Amino acid sequence: ETGVTQSPTHLIKTRGQQVTLRCSSQSGHNTVSWYQQALGQGPQFIFQYYREEENGRGNFPPRFSGLQFPNYSSELNVNALELDDSALYLCATRLTGTTEAFFGQGTRLTVV
Amino acid sequence: GESVGLHLPTLSVQEGDNSIINCAYSNSASDYFIWYKQESGKGPQFIIDIRSNMDKRQGQRVTVLLNKTVKHLSLQIAATQPGDSAVYFCAEKGYSTLTFGKGTMLLVSP
Numbered sequence: 001e002t003g004v005t006q007s008p009t010h011l012i013k014t015r016g017q018q019v020t021l022r023c024s025s026q027s028g029h030n031t032v033s034w035y036q037q038a039l040g041q042g043p044q045f046i047f048q049y050y051r052e053e054e055n056g057r058g059n060f061p062p063r064f065s066g067l068q069f070p071n072y073s074s075e076l077n078v079n080a081l082e083l084d085d086s087a088l089y090l091c092a093t094r095l096t097g098t099t100e101a102f103f104g105q106g107t108r109l110t111v112v
Numbered sequence: 113g114e115s116v117g118l119h120l121p122t123l124s125v126q127e128g129d130n131s132i133i134n135c136a137y138s139n140s141a142s143d144y145f146i147w148y149k150q151e152s153g154k155g156p157q158f159i160i161d162i163r164s165n166m167d168k169r170q171g172q173r174v175t176v177l178l179n180k181t182v183k184h185l186s187l188q189i190a191a192t193q194p195g196d197s198a199v200y201f202c203a204e205k206g207y208s209t210l211t212f213g214k215g216t217m218l219l220v221s222p
Contacts (some may be wrong), residue, residue, distance in 0.1 A: 002155070033209070042201050042212030043156065044146055056208025090155050092210075099144050103155030 003029075004093055006104035013111050017081050021107045023091035032074045033095050034066060037088040037106070049074060050096065073104040078109075086111045124219045126145070131189040133216045135202035138183060142204035147176060147187045148213070151198045159200075194220045 003026040013019050025032060031050045035043035045058035049068035063079040072093070078085060088108050092101040137145070141162050143164050148156035160171045162185075169176050175188040185202050191214050199215040 002157070004155070035210075035212075040214075042203075042214050043210070045209040045211070048208040058209060070221050095196075099146065099161050100158050101210065103157070105153070 002102040002104065004091060004102050004104035006089075006091055006107050008107060009105065010108045011110070013081050013109065015081055015083060017109055018077065018079045019081060019109060021076045021078075021089050021109070022073065023075070023089075023093075023104055024071075025091075025093035025102070025104075027072060029072055029093035029095055029102070031094050032068055032072075033092045033101065034074075034076045035090040035092065036060070036085075037090060039087070043090055046076070081111045083111050085109065114191045118154075121214070122217045122219065124221065125192050127192060127194060127222050129192050131156040131187075131192045131193045131196070131218060131220075133189075133200050133202075135187075135213055136183060137185060137202070137204055139204060139211070140180070140183065142206060143189055144205040145176070145178060145185050146203045146205060146210065147174075147185075148203060148212075149196075150201065156201060161205075187220065189218075192218075192220050194222055196214045198221050 005024045007022045033048040037043040048056040052068045058061040066075045069076040088106040090106045092103045094101045146161040147159040150156045162169045162176045173190045175185045197220045201212045201215045203210040203212045
C-alpha cells in the first residue's frame with residue numbers, strides 16, 4: 001500500500017467530453033505529479049503541483065489542467081477528449097526534498 | 113533530446129537465477145536515477161535509487177550500477193522469484209519530473 005488512492009479506477013468517455021480524475025495522498029505529501037501511461041509505454045510527465053501551484057509541466061496541451069487542495073488531494077482535468085487520450089493516468093506524491101514518489105494504482109481512461 | 117531507454121523489452125529467467133535489466137540514458141544532468149517495478153493493474157513501485165555521484169548501491173536482493181562514462185544503468189536482482197515478474201522501468205529525476213524509459217518485462221518461470 002502506497003497511501004495514494006485514485007478514483008475512479010476505470011472510466012469510459014466519449015470524444016469531445018470532459019473528465020476529472022482524482023487523487024488523494026498521505027498527509028504531508030505536498031508535492032503531487034500526474035503522469036499519462038499509454039499501453040506498453042513508460043509514464044509520461046504531465047505536470048506537478050506544490051502547495052497548490054503548478055511548478056512544472058511536460059509536453060501536454062492546455063486542455064490538460066490540474067488542481068491541488070490543502071487536504072493533499074488533487075485533480076486532473078482533461079477537456080475536449082481525444083481518442084489518443086486513452087491511457088492509464090497515474091498520480092504520484094512525495095514529501096518535498098525526497099526522491100521517493102508514491103504512485104497510486106491509476107485510472108484507466110478509455111475514450112470512444 | 114533527453115531520453116531514457118532500455119535495451120531489452122522482455123527478459124525471461126528461471127526461478128533462482130540472477131536477473132540483470134539494463135537502461136541507457138542521454139541526459140547527464142540528472143541528480144538521481146531510479147528503478148521502478150510495475151505489476152499488472154498497479155502503479156509503479158519504487159525499488160531503489162542511486163545518486164549521480166555514486167556507481168553502486170545495494171538493497172534487499174537488488175543492486176543498481178551506474179556507469180556515467182557510457183551513460184548506462186543496470187538493475188541486478190539476485191535469486192529471482194516468481195513474484196519479481198513485472199515490468200521494470202528506469203527513470204531519471206529532474207527538478208520536477210521523472211523521465212521514464214519504455215520498460216522491460218521480466219518473466220520468471222518456476
